[in-house]
Amino acid sequence: MTCALEIMLVEDYSLGDVIVFDLANVNGGHIVRTDINLIRNLEVCYKTAYRRRLKGLHLVNASKIIHSAMKIVKVALSEKLQKRVFAHLPGSTTLFEYVQRDCIPDELGGTAGPVDNFSYKLREMVSREWLLEKDKYMSDESKRPAENRYGDIYGIAGSFKKLSVD
Template identity: 60%
Template structure:
């Protein structure tokens, strides 16, 4: 995961996810979601963008990765990004989309707000349609852009998070006291509807 240093002309920040491990057994979605939230924490303190555009490389993605994706974790991440961190997701672009892309899109749409659905785009391997939405100058060379090689950006976010390691560990000490929550609270159902289920997800 990397946060590109240059803002687009619209003032948007480009966030890249790429080089997924081809082995699904090493894919832990909760760990990825944790890194996303750490990235949002860092950006809340130092970023000045008007919105976020996610570019997600699915070159190595398989159905095994999809099945290991936690839908509740995905819902929580999108909800927190939009409401707690006040980030505006202006676009989600899946590049190098595999044959399973329809299932991926259905999963993402089932876990995100309706407003975001129209901002989700898929781009086939070898296509240049991504650059109809995001200029090449904001995309790493390995994904067809001209911003420079991935290794130039890949460890910047990691290093920032590592520098804040003690602060992040301290934050894990602050949690809600669930014993004081009213027993008839239906907060999760109010937010998600059928919380924690795949009832509205239709994957062929």
């Protein structure tokens, strides 16, 4: 997923993303072990670091247990994002009310071809040289302020009164 986000950061000019997750092999035990703070941090990273706008998150083949657990997980999300997260029961066609059938892979009932074609297209865009070039970019941690009184998850100290950015 991170590699796809890196490519979208450089190549994509969309107004927002619609993400579809297939939860056919996920059970209630996976949801119980999910850290809500991790979900919150993923949302912040997605919005601030990658500068992406989430138009919809669709969880396909979600069991009734996961469907119920999503009500609890949604509490960790912002109000706007709560309205954009949907869980679809196995065998339902409610996904197609939000996403066109020709954008969904065959395995999920769409007409966009096999899901393997999507990963092959991603692999074509990523080369070894591209990954090695991206690996060279890093922050200079010696310029980062030593004290972080405000507890930002990205380690940037400051407020509106006093802003200290490296």
